[in-house]
Amino acid sequence: MLNKVLTALLGLTSGLLVATVFFADIGKQDDGASTLQSVAEKVYVPQGQKDEYYLLSSGGHSGQLFVYGVPSMRKIRTVPVFSVDAATGYGFDKHSKEMLGGYTWGDFHHPAVSETAGDYDGEFLFANDVANNRIAAVDLTYFHTADILKLPNMGGPHAGVFVTQNTEYIALPTRFARPVSDEYAALDRYDEAYKGIVSMVQFDREERKFNLAYQIVLPPWSYDLSDAGKKVSGDWIVMTTYNTEFATSNQEINASQKDRDYLVLINWRKLADQVATGDVPEVDGVKMVDPRDVEGSIFAVPTPKSPHGVDVTPDGTRFIAAGKLAPLMTVFSFQKAFNAIEQGKFAGEEFGIPVIAYEDVLEREVDPPGALGPLHTQFDDRGNAFNTMFISSEVVKWNIDTGQVLDRKPVFYSPGHATSSEGDTVAPDGKYLIAGNKIAKDSFLSVGPSHPESADLFDISGDTMQHLVSVPVDPEPHYSQMIKADKIKTEVVYAKDENRPNSVWASKDARVERKGNEVHVYGIAMRSKYIFDAEAERPDALTVKQGDRVVFHLTNIDLDQDITHGFGIMDYDLNMEVQPGQTNTLEFVADKSGVFPIYCTNFCSALHQEMSGYLLVEPQ
Amino acid sequence: MLNKVLTALLGLTSGLLVATVFFADIGKQDDGASTLQSVAEKVYVPQGQKDEYYLLSSGGHSGQLFVYGVPSMRKIRTVPVFSVDAATGYGFDKHSKEMLGGYTWGDFHHPAVSETAGDYDGEFLFANDVANNRIAAVDLTYFHTADILKLPNMGGPHAGVFVTQNTEYIALPTRFARPVSDEYAALDRYDEAYKGIVSMVQFDREERKFNLAYQIVLPPWSYDLSDAGKKVSGDWIVMTTYNTEFATSNQEINASQKDRDYLVLINWRKLADQVATGDVPEVDGVKMVDPRDVEGSIFAVPTPKSPHGVDVTPDGTRFIAAGKLAPLMTVFSFQKAFNAIEQGKFAGEEFGIPVIAYEDVLEREVDPPGALGPLHTQFDDRGNAFNTMFISSEVVKWNIDTGQVLDRKPVFYSPGHATSSEGDTVAPDGKYLIAGNKIAKDSFLSVGPSHPESADLFDISGDTMQHLVSVPVDPEPHYSQMIKADKIKTEVVYAKDENRPNSVWASKDARVERKGNEVHVYGIAMRSKYIFDAEAERPDALTVKQGDRVVFHLTNIDLDQDITHGFGIMDYDLNMEVQPGQTNTLEFVADKSGVFPIYCTNFCSALHQEMSGYLLVEPQ
Incomplete structure (x- = not known):
């Protein structure tokens, strides 16, 4: 059966064909209660009111975080x-460029x-960079990136980031x-x-x-x-x-051979304790622990074919795998796994890792007829x-305890992750669910060959799901977090801090200091x-010599x-922003002689257009 | 009076205070007919239907074009x-990087x-780069940038781009x-x-x-x-x-001294004819014409204080200036200007340019009480x-022929340009108007000190304007174009072209050619x-030597x-996209040795996760 699905997949010119078969009525509101009127009102947030939730969405290969409001699905910020x-000006000013x-x-x-x-807790958001092996922390008080750490030895931290229940790791x-x-x-x-x-x-x-505490090999x-x-499984x-086949080429075929791959269970506390003993080798300065050396710290559980997501239930008792190339969700019991471990009941080992038998951990398989390509559980x-x-381009709702399928609704089209509110x-809290879709096809006005991605918003507060709206979204939505608006407490102005390095708060203190071929400006934007x-005749003009290093x-x-x-400098490819109360630094070498207007690039006032100055670079 | 306004402006900690005075009821729907229900329905576009208009919006200092759908105001694409x-991958692949x-x-x-x-005509969109003196053309068939031209001698082409009525210039x-x-x-x-x-x-x-035909000094x-x-004024x-004061510092004060600045009228056809004679000097290879040398090609008209926008009426008979630091709109008549020119009736000259008296061109001043900071006319x-x-954070509707003010509606807040449909x-066509706002204040969920910009959509088909929705938008909306959806004809797949340089269409033709330390890959993504x-054992792995120049x-x-x-290459900071039917090129020097996974960064299929390969760089 599983191989049949795979064969079907490989043979299709597009997976979408399958969707078409199952949803001939796609595009219609199939919920009788969902009149246009009620749906439109549910997503309309009038001026003067605000959205109920933040949707903090990955931007995929854009590398950025996108902030949307729910239920309006309006994009608020990149x-x-x-x-x-x-x-x-991120990546232009000195601090972010270095970061x-x-x-x-x-x-x-x-x-x-x-x-x-x-x-x-609404304080920070963590993000993974699959391409260049980094992790970032976004400070949700200011909605700016606070730290980025480059991770050695990694081949793309795709399977992150997930935090332990008190953000220990x-x-x-x-x-x-x-x-x-x-x-x-x-x-x-x-x-x-x-x-x-x-x-x-x-x-x-x-x-x-950040601190890279240890790595697991x-x-x-x-x-x-x-x-x-969570809780009992905390x-x-x-x-x-996937690719337990060890394929090194043509993974489309070669990494899709086995009917089952593995779930890996790791006890992070045992490993942390081992690292704390100091008896762990270092590789390039990083403590690297082999869990096979730490008894009881690692186990494998077979799971159907090339799974994508695995998600722990809110009560922490079960973990559910979605079998990408198998048409089913598999519910596993932590308690059953713990029992098998305690009893030393293993089906063998793989690469030195004890393997618990599928049946010894399985609670149930859920296999809605015709539902293909499960990716992620909320x-x-x-x-x-x-x-x-x-x-099959749909969301399936089912009961964890019984496996009973309760509802199915089409999405437009090809969803990756789903995100439920406080999920x-x-x-x-069971209010909203958003499907982050990979394909939009012809859902929106055409913008040529490079289509938008899209998202579908559902109201999941009733017995059946109600589709509220489809929206285009910036590329590329993978996972996101939907959090109650009142959990995020922002600051909208940086506090005045006269001790902050390089800051100047009174016009009279604005000054230029020259040290050899370095010119340091301690200035004000207002x-x-x-x-x-x-003190200068023209306080908003700076004259330097070609080749000087200039630091604003x-x-x-x-x-x-x-x-x-x-703060943009013409023809120098330079721009940064300075938020209210902030001090920011732009550093460059004035390698071109001539006259370069400087101007405010961020509309600020009725006389914004007049907020300008000149950089004059005398030829060598 | 004008100086009073300026003084008020300079003295305010924020211009918004003024808005608060005039619109104590701001935030309320003040149109009795605008029930939440009807407004919500007007902007809701159900799945399966599409927006009526494209909004093609400047992205300001983001440097990009944003595409929204109207009336949903959903952002479709950057x-x-x-x-x-x-x-x-724009700016990463060879073609766009060079452009x-x-x-x-x-x-x-x-x-x-x-x-x-x-x-x-919906074929191309032109864009100006104020910071680095460039003009770009976006091909609306593919929604990609077709050409960029760097303009010499310029200090920021802010006052562009505007096309003549047949896009001659x-x-x-x-x-x-x-x-x-x-x-x-x-x-x-x-x-x-x-x-x-x-x-x-x-x-x-x-x-x-592009071709830089000539420059006017x-x-x-x-x-x-x-x-x-247009038409008679074509x-x-x-x-x-502004800054007819020649201020070189502190323009906030020094460029706001005069009660009137100038509108400049230029006859581009006369100048083009002069350039065609060849009797025009060249500066750095650019033909540079001084209009004072070409009789009848340039005139100045005084206009109230530091005007921002000037807009020609659809019938081409009048031009309307919005006096930023004067609280009025000024309607001027082309025919009156032509009459004065014909009669040689001038009030003097400035910098060698004949000046026509204000009263000799004026048709009327429109001065809605309390309306402050007019910027732009639609x-x-x-x-x-x-x-x-x-x-005063509002839109004012008035009749051009009578000057009668017909309606005023608040916006949220501080609008710059407005854009009307087909404006x-x-x-x-008198259907929609969008205000591109500079300030959002607390309209949306807070994202810290760096607020979103915003836009307000109005239905202008009735006698009074109906506010439909406020939305946050990506930074920073200046002007935009609102065009009927059926005027843009897109292609969504690049046609197969076997003669296209560097393209490969059959798996068997994929090959690697090595020439000294250059490695050229002619490959396929599918x-x-x-x-x-x-022919390789692993068709999706490429081995090169450290220091090789690699061209994919x-x-x-x-x-x-x-x-x-x-097509992302790990740790090499490289990524590009290849749209359906497209051929694209990524060129770099493999200066780091090691093993670098390559993977598809743009979700493409059920087996997208398996779409990968390796770049192996042997150490020197």
Whole structure:
């Protein structure tokens, strides 16, 4: 049966064909109660009111975080994380440029909000960069990226990020096996020289800094997604694998041979304890623990064919795998797994890892007829699970305890992840579900060959799901977090801090200091002018010599909400923003002689157009 | 009176205070007919239906074009124009990287759709980069940037782009005066050495290429906005000026001294004829014409204080200036100007330019009580004009022939430009108006100090305007174009072209060619694999030597809508996309040794996750 599905998949010119068969009525509102009127009103948020939830969505290969409001599905903001962003000068100013570490883009898949006692606490959001092996923290007080850490030895932390229930650790399992330490090894040496690595990262909220606590070395399988346990399973993380075939080419065929791959269960607390003993080798300065050396810390459970998501139920008792190339969701019991471990009842081992028999952990298989390509499971507050089906383009609602399928609704089209409101917490609230779709086809006005992605919003508060709206979204939605609006407490102005390095708060203190061929400006941006040098005939003009290194420190002394100033230097490809109360620094070498207008790039006032100055670079 | 307004402006900590005074009831729907229900339905576009209009909006300092659907106001797409864009690999692949010319960002203010007989023809959209002096053409068949031209001698083409009625020329007047030829000249030499320049650009639709036809040299005033004439005024362009004070510092004060600045009328046909004679000097290879040498080609008209917009009425008979620092709109008559010119009736001259007396061109002043900060004028199909008021945060509707104010509605908040449906054409259709706002304050869920910008959509088909919805928008909306959906004809797949250079259409033809230290891959991207070398043991692995120059030419042979493939190379900060039927090239030096996974970054199929390969770089 499983191979039949795979064969069907490989033979299709598009998985969408399958969807068409199952949903001939696609595009119609099939819920009798969903009149246009009521649906339109449900997503309309009038001026003066606000959305109920933040949707914090991965931007995929844009590298950025997208913030939407729910239920209006209006995009509120792009928060730059892994990629340069001209709109905010991210990657241009000195601080963000250094934080990006020389990279100009990233591939951000799975956001996770920091948790306390298994609940979103709304303080930070963590993000993974699959492309360039980084993790970032976004400070949700200011909605800016606070820290980025480059992870060594990884082949793309696709299976992250997921936080433990008190954010003790952020787990990032690798997707592609690679040799560690940036070593070269031909693919013929794959089995022995290539490794699968999990990075276990800690985040210090006070210092706003990451620390790579330790790495776990694993077989060169591909790790696709993971989740952290909750409550009874709080010491565990669980991960899906594919390519347990060790294919090194044409994975489409070669990594899809086995009917079952593995779920891997890891006890992070045991490993952390082992690391704490100091009896763990270091690889390039990173503590690297082999869980096979730490008894009781790792187990494998067979699971149907190339699973994508694995998700722990809100009560922490079960984990549910979605079998991408198998048409079913599989419910596993943590308690059954613990029993087998306690009894030492294993079906064998793989790569030195004890394997628990499928049947010994299985609670049930759920196999809705015709539902193909389950990818990811979400939850409500009444014991129900929701699965996105990539191939049959639908969401399936079913009861975890009984496996009974309760409802199915089409989405438009080909959903990846789903996100329910407060969905990753111990207490999902069962209000909304959003399908993050990979394909939009002809749903929206055509913008040529590069289509938008899309999302579908459902009201899941009733017995059946109600489709509310389809919207185009920026590329590319993978996972997201939907959090109650009142859980995020923002600051809209940076507090005035006279001790902040390089800041200037009074016009008279604006000054230029020259040290050899370095020119340091300690200046002010305010409505509606720049002051670089209070003493100069023209306080908003700076004259330097060609070849000088110029450092502009600018403080925005307008301590008013929404009064951000820009700072663009013409023909120098330079721009940064200075938010209200912020000090920001732009550093460059004035290698071109001539006259270069400087102007405010971020509309700030009625006299914004007049907020300008000149950089004059005398020829050598 | 005018100085009172200015004083008020300068003294305010925020212009918003004024708005609060005039609209104590702001935030309320003040139109009795606008029940929530009817408004919500008007902007709701159900799945299976499409929006009526494209809104093609400038992205300001993001450098990009944003495409929204109207009336849903859903953002459909970012089209990268002047800035790198990780999401599409724009600025990473060889072609777009070269087209960007070394720049990574731009400041895109005013889009213009190509016109035929004064009507949007929907073929191309032109964009200006104020920051780095460029013009771009976006091909609306594919929604990609077709050409970018760097403009010499300019100080930011803010006052562009506006097209003549058959797109004969695209006019780009400069904002900041600068010395020409990248010369250095101190600000003390401003009056004599600094110039205001207008670039007159032609675009060849077949070749999809710009040509800088000629430049016009003008006084070192700042040119803010412009418009092209229509019908009777079709040979003319009209531009606003500010800083006719020649201020070189603190423009907030020093460029706001005079009660009147100028509108400049230029006869582009006369200048083009002069250029055609060949009797025009060249500066750095550009034909530069001084209109004072061409009789009847330039005139100045005084206009109230630091005007922002000037807009020609759909019938081409009048031009309307919005006096930013004067609380009124001024209607001028082309016929009156032509009469004065014919009669040689001038009030004097400025900088050698004949000045026509204000009263000799004036038709009427429109001064709605309490309306402050008019910026820009738009039109409907019934002889009415609409002005955005930056300071009093409202839109004012008035009759052009009578000056009678017909309606006023609040916006949220501080609008810059307005855009009406088909608004720049000879036949606006009077259906919708959108205010592009600079400030959102607390309209939406807070995202910290860096607020979104916003837009307000109005239904203008009735006697009074109906506010439909406020939405957050990506930064920063300046001008936009609203065009009927059926006017844009897209292609969603690139036609298969076996003669296209570097393309490969059959798996067996995929190959690697090595020439010294250059490695050229002629490969294929398809669901769900890469084929670099059909003959290799691993067709999706490429082994090179450290230091090799690697050139990947990839053709996406999936000729199906919405099946774009990505191509990311881990840790190399490289990614590009290949749209259906497209061939794209990524070129880099493999300067780091090791093993680097390659993977599809753009979700493409059920086996997308398996679409991967390896770049192996042998150490030197």
